[in-house]
Amino acid sequence: MQRRELLKKGSSLALLLGAPQLAQGAGIIAVRVWPAQDYTRVTIESDAPLKASHRTVEDPPRLAVDIDGLKLDAALxxxxxxxxxxxxxxxxxxxxQYTPDVVRLVFDLKRATEPQVFTLTPVAAYKYRLVFDLYPANPPDPMEMLLAQLGQGGAQPPIPAPPPGQPTPPATGVHVAQADEHDPLAELIARQTSKYREPGAPSTAVASADGIGIKPPPRPEPDRTVASAGAPGIRPPARGSAPSSRGGPRRMLLVAIDPGHGGEDPGATGPAGTNEKNVVLPIALYLRDRLNASTAGRYPLRAFLTREADYFVPLNTRVHKARSVGADLFISIHADAFTNPGARGGSVFALSERGASSNAARWLAQKENQADAVGGINIAAASRAPHLQRALLDMSTAAQITDSLKLGHALLREMDKVGHLHKKQVERAGFAVLRAPDIPSVLVETAFISNPEEERKLRTAAYQSRLADALLVGVRNYFAANPPLA
Ligand SMILES: [Zn+2]
Structure with missing residues (x-):
């Protein structure tokens, strides 16, 4: 009855207003979907702001969204x-088209979800964005993701195929070095106590099936829940448990690899159209495979990726993930861009709390720190989790920076053998992603994607692989000179 009345109202409104007034309304520019284990994002980009209301429905789980003042068109x-x-x-x-003025979207979900729905005002190349971030109600914590990445009893999160024309990333399977008599992974879990939680996920959701108006499809086969990917028997122990006291090496060395950008944030774009996010991911995957097959002295090396697919990860979340798995090092991988296409060569940056080592470093840090705005951070949700920021800001980074400079120097020495260096010294600036107070952290600009020659090289598997080799040697040399405490 209600719907019929709405329809009647709509048609009488049409008679009153006539066609020209009705034609006004937002036009859809693009729709994008970014699937990932962490969450799936759906973006609707339009030339005017969109107003939406949403509700979640259980059994089967759905998200219903009504967008006002919109006509269903081919783009949508x-x-x-x-x-x-x-x-x-x-x-x-x-x-x-639910009513003449309302478009209804119904997302059929594979698992219980806590959605975040928000809008973004125009930034960078984007106009208005209406964003649905679909977070699993039981989010995989970084330790589960690490276990999955190490191939120990967890399904590999999917890695999308690269876009056409992009180089092929290395195989995603990880070959864990054969079981040492002691179990480094168990050691790692043992020293791990922190629990990861995505900032600001809403805790309540309206669950009512009334008035959706679009019937759910037949129920699919049993839910393929992937939230609990850890293998039985190697779950994280209770808080405060002591590391194993068995013989052999006491620990493994875990390197967090942070492929820059992703999803809505393409990073820098080269003259041939190559996106930074798409070349740094394969370099990170090569480096992960190298690390997982290596040791530093008597310690096995292992890698953890802060993103494994093409989706947006906020800068803070990258830091938080690395801390949650107890990473020993943090290496963020990027490809530089500058207005002068002649600029070339790799460089390495460490954190500076105050000032920068050069104007160029300051400019670059500002550019990299824009990733959250371009990628589309949910400001409201982020501000509901202020403890994340405060915890980091309250701790001194002085010791971290000393070690980061050593790490950066070790990496530069090896990068020098692969290609040109832009700067022979480790530079410093206020990069948000380098703020982990307890993890030596560097940001590697592998090359200038804005330089046509270097862009071409960055796209080749050969160059990506050589860069990963150089970074591996740099990491090993760093650990050799700065052995971990027993
Ligand atoms: Zn970057």
Whole structure:
């Protein structure tokens, strides 16, 4: 009855206003879907702000979204075909013109979800964005993700194929070095106590199936829940448990690799159209495989990726993930860009709390720190989790920076053998992603993607692989000169 009345109202409104007034409203520019284990993002970009209301519905789990003042068009309809079958969170999406002025989207979900729905004002190349971030109600914590990455009893999170014309990343399977008599992974878990939680995920959701108006599809096969990927028997022990006292090396050395940008944030773009996010990910994957097959002295090396797929990870979350798994080092991988296409060569940066070592370093840090705005951080949710920021800001980074400079120097020496160096010394500036107070952290600008020659090289598997080799040797040399405390 209500709907009929709405429809009647809509048509009488049409008679009153006439066609020209009705034609006004937002036009859809693009729809994008970024699937990942952490969360799946759906973005609707439009030339005017969109107003949406949403509710979640259980059994089967769905998210219904009504967008006001919108006509269903071909651009929006494309959303249906953009959901991938291997999306960890979304099973499918249905789109319909619910009333003459309201478009309704219904996302059929693969698991219980706590959605964040928010809007972004124009920034960088984007106009207005309406964003749905679909976080699993039981988020995988970084330790589970590490276990999955190490291939110990967890499914590999999907890694999307690179876009056409992009180099192929290395195989995603990780070959864990054969079991040492002691179990470094168990050691790692033993020294791990912190629990990761995505900032600001809403804790309540309205659950009512009334008035959706679009029937759910037949129930799919049993839920393929992937939230608990850890193998039985190697779950993190209770808080405060002591490390193993068995013989052999007491620990493994864990390197957090942070491929810059991702998802809505492409990073820098080269003259041939190569996106930074797409070349730094394969370099990170090569480096991960190298590390996982290596040792530093008598310690096994292991890698943890802060992102494994093409999606947006806020800068703070990257730091938080690395701390949550107890990483020994943090290496953020980027590809520089500058207005002068002649600029070339790699460089390495460490944190500076005050000032920068050069104007160029300051400029670069400002540019990299914009990643959250371009990628599209949910400001409201982030501000509901202020403890994340405060915890980091309250701790001194002085010792961290001393070690970071040593690490940066060790990496530069090896990068010098692979290609040109832009700067022979480790530079410093206020990079947000280098703020872990307890982890030596560097940001590696592998080369200038704005330089046509270096852009071409960055796209080749050979160069990506050589860079990863150089970084591996640098890491090993750093640990050799700065052995971990027993
Ligand atoms: Zn970057």
């Amino acid at each position: 309809q494309q959303l249906v075909g953009k959901v991938r079958s291997d999306d960890p969170n979304i099973a499918g999406v249905r789109v319909g």
